[in-house]
Amino acid sequence: MRNVSTTNRASLIAVLAVTLTLFAGGTSLLLSLTPSESLASIEVAADTISRDRQTFTLQPFAGRSETIEPEYSELGPFEKELGGVTARLSYRNAPDEDVDPMWVPTLEILVEGERLLTIEGESSGWDWTPALVQIAELDPRNRFPEVIFSTYTGGAHCCNDVRIATSTADAENWAVISVGTFDGEPTETRDLDGDGIYEWVSYDTSFLYAFTSYAQSFAPTTIHHLADRELIENTTSPDYHFVHAEWLKEQGESLSGFMKDTEYGNGFFAAYVAVKAVLGEFDEAWDIMLKHYDRNSDWELAFCEGGYDDAGECQNEKRYSDFPEALRALLIRRGYIRPE
Numbered sequence: 001m002r003n004v005s006t007t008n009r010a011s012l013i014a015v016l017a018v019t020l021t022l023f024a025g026g027t028s029l030l031l032s033l034t035p036s037e038s039l040a041s042i043e044v045a046a047d048t049i050s051r052d053r054q055t056f057t058l059q060p061f062a063g064r065s066e067t068i069e070p071e072y073s074e075l076g077p078f079e080k081e082l083g084g085v086t087a088r089l090s091y092r093n094a095p096d097e098d099v100d101p102m103w104v105p106t107l108e109i110l111v112e113g114e115r116l117l118t119i120e121g122e123s124s125g126w127d128w129t130p131a132l133v134q135i136a137e138l139d140p141r142n143r144f145p146e147v148i149f150s151t152y153t154g155g156a157h158c159c160n161d162v163r164i165a166t167s168t169a170d171a172e173n174w175a176v177i178s179v180g181t182f183d184g185e186p187t188e189t190r191d192l193d194g195d196g197i198y199e200w201v202s203y204d205t206s207f208l209y210a211f212t213s214y215a216q217s218f219a220p221t222t223i224h225h226l227a228d229r230e231l232i233e234n235t236t237s238p239d240y241h242f243v244h245a246e247w248l249k250e251q252g253e254s255l256s257g258f259m260k261d262t263e264y265g266n267g268f269f270a271a272y273v274a275v276k277a278v279l280g281e282f283d284e285a286w287d288i289m290l291k292h293y294d295r296n297s298d299w300e301l302a303f304c305e306g307g308y309d310d311a312g313e314c315q316n317e318k319r320y321s322d323f324p325e326a327l328r329a330l331l332i333r334r335g336y337i338r339p340e
């Protein structure tokens with residue numbers, strides 16, 4: 001093995017520690033390195049990340065983010081910059097017959113000082129619309145951070161409209177992806193596992209109203225990555241088992257409560273079985289659910305398989321005879337378990 005100075009030896013040890021961490025996380029990114037390779041190449045390798053069997057260079061801004069989240073009635077303009085991308089949020093007055101003024105958010109994005117695009121936010125229909133803008137590295141396949149734009153469009157349990165601006169790998173073209181509308185207020189993306197890349201973290205809305213009312217429903221956490229302008233779900237990936245384990249820990253009191261008093265427990269047991277299935281503990285959770293679920297619930301157990309027509313009528317409604325049957329179907333539909 002080549003000689004290294006004390007300083008370099010220290011950094012070599014640090015790099016090897018990173019290697020072991022990465023290996024423990026399931027990637028073989030650095031396994032081909034031998035002690036004869038130069039320290040410089042090892043250090044470069046430590047600034048990379050492996051995703052979907054590809055290796056990407058981590059940009060200097062990876063792991064950091066900038067957020068704009070105005071307080072009620074603030075009109076801006078607000079401006080933040082990260083990694084050559086500037087986000088400017090301002091409000092324009094777009095009154096209608098009933099509401100005047102009606103302040104609607106508008107996002108401008110500049111890349112390396114050049115104005116790139118303007119995105120008009122959805123209106124809540126109130127005098128002012130909540131909005132959140134975040135610049136963060138979601139996809140390491142291109143050299144710029146992404147811009148997440150969330151606006152609250154009004155209504156209950158539906159209406160956080162999310163769009164993400166992201167560039168192609170060669171940074172020549174940008175696209176705005178409509179992620180969809182989500183329950184709750186605008187929220188930031190997070191780097192759950194500390195690898196420098198932010199994840200889109202939400203919760204599984206298919207559990208809401210499925211077995212009980214909204215207020216009594218529980219839902220597993222969902223995790224998505226952005227990859228080449230597509231959101232890819234990674235909810236059940238072993239990399240994020242710790243997220244589901246945390247959920248279980250937080251719900252410990254709910255579990256013991258619903259094991260004692262089964263009334264309204266089906267919303268909880270549905271999410272509980274799903275989360276345990278992700279962790280490879282489905283059988284144990286299923287038995288607990290069978291023993292303790294609320295047999296007296298009169299919640300309608302049905303799923304609209306064919307979608308809804310223009311009049312809002314379900315095209316093919318599947319009805320279930322009991323809670324376990326309906327739950328098993330949902331778990332299969334959402335990929336928590338495989339069909340037997």
Ligand SMILES: [Ca+2]
Binds near residue numbers: 138
């Ligand atoms: Ca990026």
Ligand SMILES: [Ca+2]
Binds near residue numbers: 191193
């Ligand atoms: Ca991450």
